[in-house]
Amino acid sequence: MNANLNQPVMVDVAEPKAVSGQVPVWLFLLGFVLLFWGMYYFDQRSGWFKTEVYSPYISVADLQRFQPPTGGVDLGRGRAIYENVCALCHNPDGAGKPNQAPPLAGSEWATGSPARMLRIPLAGLTGPIDVKGQQWNLAMPAMGAQMSDEDLAATLSYIRLSWGNKASEITPEMVKAIRAQVGNRSQPFTGPELLSIPEK
């Protein structure tokens, strides 16, 4: 028993020891690749926290590229307004509707003098007029009085260039000029009154 006490206690596990070693190079490379990918992802999708930028657009510059064309006459807009506003009576194909509105396709009013045509939506039209050799006696309210110059120009240009019509475009400047001439007239025009206006 005493002999056992004199024997040293055997330690069978060595103390763990901290040694310095080299970090493998590929770990750094992986880190950089991940960082690059993360920044690229952020750049493509965050819009840099701008309030204006929503996906799928990636930046204000990108958004700018997707704006509809401005300036000139936007016939796409003209078609949309025509189909929302005018087509109820004049029919989507411009053929008009009996007892509601005369045709616009091939109509001498729609393809003739812009100065006369423009006055119709700006102040309205009432009483008998001849369209394509047929007499119509109806009333049209001033549907275009509330529209912006651009919208009215686009709508009328669409009418003048669609369904076989081949007349000149109407520009926002022309609308502005005629709107000033019409002023705040509350009475609709009549057919003879329009015909007395010079074509230009």
Place this chain on the structure above:
Amino acid sequence: MNYGPLIFLAAFFALASSWFGVVLTPQLNVGQLQQTNTLNGALYPVARPGTAQQGLQVYRANGCAQCHSQQIGQSGTVFDVLLANAGTNRAALSEALQKVKPTLSAADADQLLSRIPVEVARFTRREEADAAVKTLSVGGAKAQFLVCPVGPDITRGWGKRRNVAEDYLFDSPTLLGSVRIGPDLANVGVRQPDINWHLRHLYAPKSEVKGSTMPSYPYLFEKRKAGRQPSSEALALTSELAAEKGWEIVPTPEGKALVAYLVSLRSDAPLFISPISLASAAPAEVGTNASAANASAATNAPASK
């Protein structure tokens, strides 16, 4: 050892950073949102009329947002080239059309030209669209491109463009919804502006939409004795649903408010931050009120079968 201050600081910073990210940053971003102008110069959005504002509370009280979302998504934007006018030189235009769209045969090109105004090509890049418009402008022909948002929601006809924060400016609370058991309603006022349709649909959904799983809301209506003249508000119902002779079914003020709210839901204004040409190409079938579950699998809609 006393870790108290350290634990306090750690908890403080953890909570403060999430407060910055989740509360403060969005508040600084969209908290001061104002009315803006559409691409046409009109003010957007405009406040809902009074009854529609009350209808929002009816919508909320009836849990409509449990089954209907109000947010249109968009996966991309394309340019559709619209040929608006053929001009005078038809042969040159037909040739230009084939140059823009090489897969088109001469006969197909002529067939397209006979349907003017018509969309003739679709591009994903602005430069290509500009080039096509230039190519097609021969002999007095007029072409232009339209900006068309695309995506599953837009294909279904639910919306025209993606929703943005401005669309919800006058909603309090904002009823975005997250589940699409029924169709998205962000644009329902554009899809179905008919008030009487909505009233009949709320009274008896299956009479308007075959196979609808929407419950009916009879308590938004009352059955009452018809006067000498039937009320102008009485629902025009099919014979098996209609009340017996001498009686009529009319909406309560809540029912009318809810419908006023529904038809006021429209988010199709062209905005700088969500551009769209007013004439969107190839309008998806108008009024597809089909629920997401049977329209396409590419959504988060639960399978309702």
